Amino acid sequence: MEEKVLSLAGLEAFRHCLVREERSANTVEKYLRDARAFYRFLGEDKRVDKERVIAYKQHLAEHYKTVSANSMLAAVNRLLLFLDWRECQVRLLRVQKRNFRETEKELTKSEYQRLLAAAKSSRNERLWLLMQAICGTGIRVSEHRFITVEAVRQGRAQVRNKGRERVVFFPAPLKKLLLDYCRRQGVGSGPVFVTRSGCPMDRSNIWAEMKRLCESAGVDSGKVFPHNLRHLFAVTYYQLEKDIVRLADVLGHASVETTRIYTATSGLEQKRLISRLGLVGCGG
The missing domain is CATH 1.10.150 (DNA polymerase; domain 1)
Structure with a gap:
């Protein structure tokens, strides 16, 4: 051989x-x-x-x-x-599947709002608006380049990722904020969130800028990264609509199985439910 x-x-x-x-x-x-x-x-x-x-x-x-x-x-x-x-080739290590989310790693809505306030107080309007664009639409951070002036005017963006296309809609308040921002910054066409050289922002720079908000926002830095904004969108969407198939389409997932992590109850919710069963200490 x-x-x-x-x-x-x-x-x-x-x-x-x-x-x-x-x-x-x-x-x-x-x-x-x-x-x-x-x-x-x-x-x-x-x-x-x-x-x-x-x-x-x-x-x-x-x-x-x-x-x-x-x-x-x-x-x-x-x-x-x-x-x-x-x-x-070898088999992957076996992982026991968890049927609950780890809330200590999730960004809460109040923590998200504190991050927005910190971005605004530090006069980082670009980051303040980008976080809302990600959290308000559920896009991946790498997809922010599809948020163009032209797309904002139409109220929706055609997003292409991993060989698939989907339409992402902008809520009316977000559309207004984006248009106002573009007008003030003199951005007449192309991507909205760009560097001084006119190139779309890099995900590592976005991550670093978000991390700098943690101390003043009083938020654990382990929770602060762009994907957790998408995660917060998904959890909030599912809690409101309870439609996993529609959520998978909105997020651009090829399989509903990928989306199920957002539909699981949190570990804290599961603990509360088990405590309410009344099956411990009832025979003493």
Whole structure:
């Protein structure tokens, strides 16, 4: 059997494959980062076989949380598939599915409002409005580039992501805020949320700007990142409408299963329900 050796040329070919598949830039970067970590783990000879991949799986299990380890293993399995080394692929670590949300990691509506107040008091109008645009529509942070002046005037944006398209509607108050902002900033066309050079804002910059609000807003920094704004939208939408299929369409999910995390009760709600059963301490 021919010996399998992972090379830098192989990693570069893998990168080209991901680009040809029209993966997003962030996905390509993430897969390559994980593939390079596996490459470094292999040591000097860079030899690959099933035993070494299993050893790497064990290494990840010991040093990372299960979700992170599985994400890295998925990238390695994708690399092995590309190289046609299927016999070296391994199963992901088993994760016990939770039927409740962890509220300590969720951003509450009052915390969101405090972040908005902090952004406004610091005179960061762009961030103040961007947070409302994400939380008021449920878009992904990477999709804010589709919020253009032209789209705002129409009251809706045509969003393309992961090979799918959907229409995102702007609530009337958000439309007004966006149009007023564009007029004051002199933005006559194209994306609304841009840097001084006119390029759409980068997600890392958005994340960093949000983090700077935490202290003055009195909000745990572990809760403050763009995706939690989308999460707050989804939870609030479902609590109001109780329509998971419609929510999946609004969020742009290919499967309703992806949306179910937003429909689960919180851990606190589940604890309260169990306490109300009255099945403990009734026979003393």
